[in-house]
Amino acid sequence: MKMKVAVRIRPAVNPENRICISTDKSTVSIFNRENIAENITYEFPTLFDVNSLQKDVYTDLIQPEIKHILEGQNVSIFAYGGTGSGKTHTILGSPSDPGIISRLIQDLLDAFHCQMDHSYKLTLSYLELYNEKIRDLINDKNEDLAIRQDVHQNVFVPNLTEKEVESFQDFSKIFGATSEIRSSSKSKTLSHVNSSHSHGIILLKVIRSECNTSKRHISKVFLVDLASAEKYDSTGNEGTRCKEINKSLSAFIDVIAAINHGSRHIPFRNGKLTRLLQNSLSGSSHIVMIANVAPEEEHYHNTYCTLNFASEHKKFVENPTVNELATAYNIKLPKSKQKQDKSQKEKTKLITDSVLDKSKIDDLKCKLLNMKESLITQSSSKTKVSPKLQKPKVLHKTFKKDTETKFNATIKDCAASENKEKKHRAQVLQLLNSQSENDLLLLHTVGKRRAQLIIKWTQNHEPFQRIEDLLQIPELGQKYLTQFLYHNHLTDVNKENL
Numbered sequence: 047m048k049m050k051v052a053v054r055i056r057p058a059v060n061p062e063n064r065i066c067i068s069t070d071k072s073t074v075s076i077f078n079r080e081n082i083a084e085n086i087t088y089e090f091p092t093l094f095d096v097n098s099l100q101k102d103v104y105t106d107l108i109q110p111e112i113k114h115i116l117e118g119q120n121v122s123i124f125a126y127g128g129t130g131s132g133k134t135h136t137i138l139g140s141p142s143d144p145g146i147i148s149r150l151i152q153d154l155l156d157a158f159h160c161q162m163d164h165s166y167k168l169t170l171s172y173l174e175l176y177n178e179k180i181r182d183l184i185n186d187k188n189e190d191l192a193i194r195q196d197v198h199q200n201v202f203v204p205n206l207t208e209k210e211v212e213s214f215q216d217f218s219k220i221f222g223a224t225s226e227i228r229s230s231s232k233s234k235t236l237s238h239v240n241s242s243h244s245h246g247i248i249l250l251k252v253i254r255s256e257c258n259t260s261k262r263h264i265s266k267v268f269l270v271d272l273a274s275a276e277k278y279d280s281t282g283n284e285g286t287r288c289k290e291i292n293k294s295l296s297a298f299i300d301v302i303a304a305i306n307h308g309s310r311h312i313p314f315r316n317g318k319l320t321r322l323l324q325n326s327l328s329g330s331s332h333i334v335m336i337a338n339v340a341p342e343e344e345h346y347h348n349t350y351c352t353l354n355f356a357s358e359h360k361k362f363v364e365n366p367t368v369n370e371l372a373t374a375y376n377i378k379l380p381k382s383k384q385k386q387d388k389s390q391k392e393k394t395k396l397i398t399d400s401v402l403d404k405s406k407i408d409d410l411k412c413k414l415l416n417m418k419e420s421l422i423t424q425s426s427s428k429t430k431v432s433p434k435l436q437k438p439k440v441l442h443k444t445f446k447k448d449t450e451t452k453f454n455a456t457i458k459d460c461a462a463s464e465n466k467e468k469k470h471r472a473q474v475l476q477l478l479n480s481q482s483e484n485d486l487l488l489l490h491t492v493g494k495r496r497a498q499l500i501i502k503w504t505q506n507h508e509p510f511q512r513i514e515d516l517l518q519i520p521e522l523g524q525k526y527l528t529q530f531l532y533h534n535h536l537t538d539v540n541k542e543n544l
């Protein structure tokens with residue numbers, strides 16, 4: 047699987063509003079709310095600033111995908127971001143400033159005419175996912191449509207309307223009518239698409255037939271105007287934790303994270319969006335993620351969370367070969383790579399955070415003295431896949447001049463803490479692999495039931511290579527992993543809680 051991530055910043059609506067974002071070629075900076083003396087700078091290979099046009103986004107990001115679609119591969123395009131950040135503008139646009147969908151339809155129809163060996167057919171479906179209910183927007187009967195899987199593991203929605211598109215006029219007719227109904231506030235049945243809580247999903251099927259045989263191949267193109275990513279902290283208020291409230295969106299984020307970690311279990315079934323897109327989030331599929339942000343200070347929190355999200359999942363961009371070497375289900379990053387990935391993040395985080403609970407570590411140390419060293423050696427020698435990865439560029443903070451000295455002074459402590467954390471991680475990993483209930487119960491958040499789940503898993507599988515492999519146990523999700531790391535005083539390498 048290959049994923050491109052881009053950031054798009056929409057222009058400010060009102061020039062009098064305070065702006066919290068600045069850009070420079072491929073970097074985006076926002077100030078750090080927790081320390082005004084700092085800026086947080088993110089680097090993205092593809093960045094569309096406030097002056098970018100719809101045409102630029104289409105030409106740079108989407109047009110290169112057409113060849114994959116014609117070759118029969120699945121392509122999914124997602125617009126991610128907070129309310130009012132420009133997701134709908136990017137995917138749909140307006141008649142005077144069309145977005146991705148119109149441009150893509152036009153280019154696909156043009157491309158079909160140029161193909162000699164194959165004939166192509168294009169169909170369009172348009173659905174809405176609101177409150178975990180799927181509705182057909184082309185022929186709405188106010189029903190909640192089901193999701194099914196056929197014997198070939200293809201996920202589909204029975205009875206979903208598929209309209210053939212032979213010309214751009216066909217598309218305008220189908221889509222124009224849909225948007226009219228959609229924007230009618232009187233329509234009780236179709237009003238959710240404009241809600242920030244609904245996912246608007248366009249499905250294009252490109253059916254390729256070989257001219258001399260009856261062979262057919264279908265590629266699916268999903269264009270998803272995701273529900274707005276609104277965040278709240280554990281108290282329910284907007285905060286720094288970047289938690290999701292929309293079930294399908296939060297499942298989507300977890301799925302992307304699980305694929306990113308190389309987990310064997312990908313929790314597609316935790317939300318209908320990921321269930322529906324399952325075939326397009328694995329195998330040889332292509333993903334384009336556009337992270338939309340608004341520049342005004344009032345949107346600071348969503349901007350911060352969206353940039354963190356995009357920067358975290360940019361790892362995909364850096365290592366597309368992983369997914370070519372192995373399917374999403376059996377990738378395991380080598381240990382050395384994991385260390386590389388997290389070291390930059392942790393260096394910064396550890397300056398201010400004491401991640402270790404001393405008394406707990408002392409307990410663990412005593413226990414572990416009696417354990418055999420061989421477990422670790424055994425674990426590290428069993429890494430199956432060793433893809434050669436480039437080092438991803440991760441989020442970094444740039445320190446303004448007056449904080450630089452402070453940074454240098456603490457860097458030594460940071461290195462020492464980093465070593466301790468490594469040791470602590472190894473100790474926790476040994477307990478996880480111990481297959482002993484008593485040992486497992488030493489860990490925070492592990493009760494009898496979870497201890498048994500972990501033991502059962504380790505008896506039937508290889509030892510965990512890293513703590514994040516807990517995600518492979520179907521009953522323990524991303525939420526639990528986060529909780530586990532937090533309560534066992536381990537840095538969450540996947541979340542930016544800086």
Ligand SMILES: Nc1ncnc2c1ncn2[C@@H]1O[C@H](COP(=O)(O)OP(=O)(O)O)[C@@H](O)[C@H]1O
Nearest residue numbers: 055056057127128129130131132133134135136
């Ligand atoms: N790149 C852009 N250029 C001009 N206007 C934009 C741009 N992005 C968004 N807008 C405008 O900003 C407003 C909010 O955008 P919208 O796409 O509805 O946000 P979202 O779907 O993320 O809630 C709309 O009026 C839209 O036309």
Ligand SMILES: [Mg+2]
Nearest residue numbers: 133134135271
């Ligand atoms: Mg919208």
